[in-house]
Amino acid sequence: MEWLSDNVLQHLREVSEMPDPPGARYRIGEQLGRGGMGVVYRAHDSELQRDVAMKVLSIGDADAERMRREARVLARIEHPGIVPIHDVGTLEDGRVFYTMKLVRGARLDAYCRQSHSIPDLLRLFQRICEPVAFAHAQGIVHRDLKPENIMVGQFGEVLVLDWGVARVLSESELDGPVMGTKQYMAPEQSAGANAQIDGRSDVYSLGKILQFLIAAPAKPLQSIARKASAAAKDARYSSALAMSEDVGRYLDGLPVLAHPESILDRSRRVLGHNKTLVALILAYLLMRILLFLYSRT
Amino acid sequence: MNKIVYGLLLGAVLGAFDGMTAWFTPAVRDQIMGIVIGSTFKGLIAGACSGYFAKKVNSLPLGIVFGLAIGMFLAYLVAAMPNPSGQHYYFEIMLPGSIVGAIVGFATQRFQPTTQTVSHS
Numbered sequence: 305m306e307w308l309s310d311n312v313l314q315h316l317r318e319v320s321e322m323p324d325p326p327g328a329r330y331r332i333g334e335q336l337g338r339g340g341m342g343v344v345y346r347a348h349d350s351e352l353q354r355d356v357a358m359k360v361l362s363i364g365d366a367d368a369e370r371m372r373r374e375a376r377v378l379a380r381i382e383h384p385g386i387v388p389i390h391d392v393g394t395l396e397d398g399r400v401f402y403t404m405k406l407v408r409g410a411r412l413d414a415y416c417r418q419s420h421s422i423p424d425l426l427r428l429f430q431r432i433c434e435p436v437a438f439a440h441a442q443g444i445v446h447r448d449l450k451p452e453n454i455m456v457g458q459f460g461e462v463l464v465l466d467w468g469v470a471r472v473l474s475e476s477e478l479d480g481p482v483m484g485t486k487q488y489m490a491p492e493q494s495a496g497a498n499a500q501i502d503g504r505s506d507v508y509s510l511g512k513i514l515q516f517l518i519a520a521p522a523k524p525l526q527s528i529a530r531k532a533s534a535a536a537k538d539a540r541y542s543s544a545l546a547m548s549e550d551v552g553r554y555l556d557g558l559p560v561l562a563h564p565e566s567i568l569d570r571s572r573r574v575l576g577h578n579k580t581l582v583a584l585i586l587a588y589l590l591m592r593i594l595l596f597l598y599s600r601t
Numbered sequence: 602m603n604k605i606v607y608g609l610l611l612g613a614v615l616g617a618f619d620g621m622t623a624w625f626t627p628a629v630r631d632q633i634m635g636i637v638i639g640s641t642f643k644g645l646i647a648g649a650c651s652g653y654f655a656k657k658v659n660s661l662p663l664g665i666v667f668g669l670a671i672g673m674f675l676a677y678l679v680a681a682m683p684n685p686s687g688q689h690y691y692f693e694i695m696l697p698g699s700i701v702g703a704i705v706g707f708a709t710q711r712f713q714p715t716t717q718t719v720s721h722s
Contacts (some may be wrong), residue, residue, distance in 0.1 A: 400676040421610070468626055477664055484639065580661070580665070580707060581707055581708075581711075582703070584665075584700060584704045584707060585704065587700055588697060588704070589698050591700060592622055592625075592697060595626075595692070595693050595696070595697070596625045598692075599625075599627070599628065599693070600624045
């Protein structure tokens, strides 16, 4: 008997999963990614003559309602930092699919492997906070924020993806299965206490993302990340916006709320932020002292 | 306050301060009033020029270089005038004058003008 190699099995699996969209509108291309709930393909929309991303429920995953719910959540939150949904439907084989904007760029984890300055990464982080804060204002919590779910576009635009496990706060949800990624998950989420989840659960994940972005952060940044990812929900920032504002204060050379500073810290921050001015003033004073000594000789 | 007014004020203050440091040079101490007035006037011109430059060009390095150059040029014009004994103080006037110009150039680039919001009812 001859055994099939893993590669052949993988190929067979991919071919069998390949969606067959109804009608002639979408032409399926290559697989772009695979998540917990579905597979994302590149597809060509022949009606509008553009490429889109098509997310299709995995074979064997019976949770079609969850997929439709994700599509509805995406349709509800229109923001430049949230990938827009175009269409939702059902394949011939009964699997639910939806199409969305095809984002060209790099995932945040891949993007960070290139070299970027800390201020650039912090500004990028602030752009991540914006759509998250917007979703919170709409009563939606992402619950699975991690670098793999954030895309950085060709022009530096940030898009938050994969709202598959998002929670609509107005809808009641019983405590139950834990959804999300352990490493970035808030304690209340890991405990399966769904009723306790709110915007601050995403703030926790943002704190972990900030730690991921900045390998060796300065003390104030460490404090920001620590405050955001505090185990106690009440000790965290009240919102993604409040966290973003504190990062902004760091960028502007101002004291951050999360980091009570000593006089030494304060002097170091002021001097560090005004290096050129300090150098010019020192040059002036040095010049004056030298001229004074010269005049005495 | 816009960048030109800010440059004028800062230039005048730093110019006056720079002039007052002449007190530490005993040889010119008796002419200090004239030096302070001249230095303040020089600061005013350098500040206005730097402010105007900062309004047109948004670049910290270029702002500093421009301030340095205008400060040096104006200081040269002052230094070219000899004192009553016919002596020139090129180094003593031009070096600090240039740095004061650079500081004003830096400050005018960093300064964010305040804007007024007009509400229509």
